[in-house]
Amino acid sequence: MRIIWKGKFDGNEESLPHGEHKPNAVKFQEIDDIKKLGLVLNLLSVPLMIVTYAIVLLRGGFDVILEHFWIYWAGILAAIACLIPHEFIHAMCFRKEAYIYTNLKNGMLFVVATEDMSKSHFIVMSLMPNLIFGFVPFLLYLIFPQLGFLGILGATSIPMGIGDYYNIINALTQMPKGARTYLHGFHSYWYLPEEHAEQAE
Template sequence: MELIVKGRFNGDVNSLPSGQLKNHPNATCFKEFDNINTFSLVLNIASLFLLIGLYILMCLRIHGLASLFNTGTILSIICLLPHEFLHAICFQETVYLYIGKGILFVTGTEVMSRNRFIFMSLLPNLVFGFIPFFIFLIDPSHTILGALGLFSISAGIGDYYNVFNALRQVPKNGKCFMEKQHTYWFV
């Protein structure tokens, strides 16, 4: 895997990496948002609802209001970049890191199996989100892990969208690749 830091994303989707579509001209584009601004708005709203739902669960678990301003909150911010690195290590070829539109993201044009694409999408959310939050649910004294998990799970909303699309649209033996702002699949 080669990681190339591209820096600030300028909002021009035509500047994102491409190349596999010419090798797989019959590939099917995921049925997803065409407009990156609409995509960002919808996912940010969904992330907020997920955050509120998880916060309510956290409060119910500790039988009171949970403080979200603790070390876990700071850790979740610090984990934004490692989150992207965990995505990146799932690539065997070149992967690009971008910053912009209120998010960090990695992308690459490598063809991967549907299952590897799903694993790549979920890995950072498991490590920084679900595992810490699950530990908190087992033992509510770990409020730092609860806050880390809460914010990390809600920050992964775009990853869950990719997993949802892969599970819903791609056959089990399908292959996926990213091309500019879209994801494609073929058998």
């Protein structure tokens, strides 16, 4: 496994690493335009963040949060600092080479790799950094409300993973049993390996 930092995405999808298409590959039904995708996902993250912040407020209490306001700001800054480690965790879930790009103009960072993987592997890869930086700290805060730093870290990180949830939903709703998925440029595809394709027939 090798992680390669590519930096700023130049906007040219053809410049992204990709392999050959698999036989009978099916493109995911997803938003094609990267600008539109970034806009939609960022807009969807806002109500999710309102919900997670409201839970933090209700669990911790308004007076406590005001008294220790700097702790909560530290949680926000930590969540922002975790954006790049978030992508590295995605990249570590690939077995071969993975490339990390930034597209801050559209509010996105993303990982590209050429290998294919099972649906379950894809879901774990998509979810892993959100568990580490989002759901686990958030759950710990709900159990121990004095851990305000973890509460805000989780409440901020969970909405930041909106693009990953989008990919998971696509995989769950579009990939049939036994299918594998891969990236080609900026888009996801699924296909059935020969043995599964024969069984389907």
